[in-house]
Amino acid sequence: MEALKKTATEQQTQTHHNQQTPFLLSALINSFSIYSCDPTPSAYSFIIKTLTQNSQFDQLPFVLDHIQNVENFEPPEQIFSHLIRVYGYANRIDDAVELFSRIPSFRCTPSALSLNALLSVLCKRKECLQMVYPVLLKAQVMGVRLEESSFRIIINALCKIKKIGYAIQMLEMMFEYGFDPDSTLYSCILSAMCKIKGISSVEVLGFFEVMRQKRFSLNMLDYTNVISLLVKVGKGMDSLGLLEDMKLDGIKPDVVVYTIVLDGVIASGEFNKAEELFDEMLVLGIVPDVQTYNVYLKGICMQDKFEAGFKLVFCMEELGCKPDVITYNTLIGALCKVGKVRRANEVLRKMRLKGFQENLHTYNMLIEGLVSEGEVVEACKLFEDMLNKGFVPMSFTCDVIIGGLCKKGLISQALQILKEMVKRDTTPGFSAWESLLSMSKMSLKEATSIDLVLS
């Protein structure tokens, strides 16, 4: 073994040409035959490690063939499970799968150790997931028994690709195998469920109920996931119940949970309840952060209480919770919505003075606000300002301006915007075409101009 290791170290500094028997393998055979003993499994382990570390994968088949056909020892399974993982890292998926199937031919009985190695390799790659099922069938034929850890790998992979139905089936299969899946598997599925868009909240709540009946100790994330889903599907008031359950469960809701629930309550227009919730939070000693204040500010603005809104922003500064772009955007958006574009513009000026850079959202809201007030020329100025600052306009915003310009009969300016869009690879929306084409007074020359842009 010492002789082999010495040879292996020397070999690294030498280059050598292709031979029938690779250098390290013959070194192994020689080193042991000098002392008239047989190579040990750990000697093979050593050269396999050396070869993989040097990325000499082309030599591995010779070594494996030698173990299979010449030696008689029963190699430990770790040699193969390790090599399967290494093949995975090297992106040699077919080699990994083939080695797994071949394990019995090495006088070794494969177990979940190798199977899990292969499953991990396959589950890490989206394009390999389709191979998981055939591998499981193969494993069954080979007499490999799935372990709890095997199920864990598969369920995690299924959750990642949002195949919740299959994940639940695997969960049920675990019972058939005599395993009792723990709460982490359920949490994993629950969290994946909540991320699926268009999932029915009834289904999620049903699953959540199963978790409760199993008397799992639910964690903060479980509650947060479900609460956030309820808010997303517009059942903000239902999230209040879960907030209570959470407290009864001994979990102290944090600022994130309160912010989500507050958002849900405000979205439902229950402003009194929102006040109550905000107070409750303060009483519990939870310090609102900028995101909480932004949600709270949205509620105030929804009630058109702009003075209170400005005051809140001032208080934030006093309390050391610096407002951010979203805070100012919330004010700007609310002001534009009720036609107070002038005041919205003042907010823009103020935020710039405070050193904040407006973003795409700020421009979108102000431009739309100006257009709906009939101030198309101002809107165009702002649009230009936005382009100069390097913002990529949203097609929606362009549509709004084109609509506004057409309404005022400013067709050539509208066409200018259209050209600007085409230049930036932005596709005009339906309403932009509608505005342009509905101009019955459009002259032939301008119609041709559209033609040119289109072609």
Next chain:
DNA sequence: AGCTGGTCCC
């Protein structure tokens, strides 16, 4: 894990 409105017609 949470905050800003966001994209055709019906």
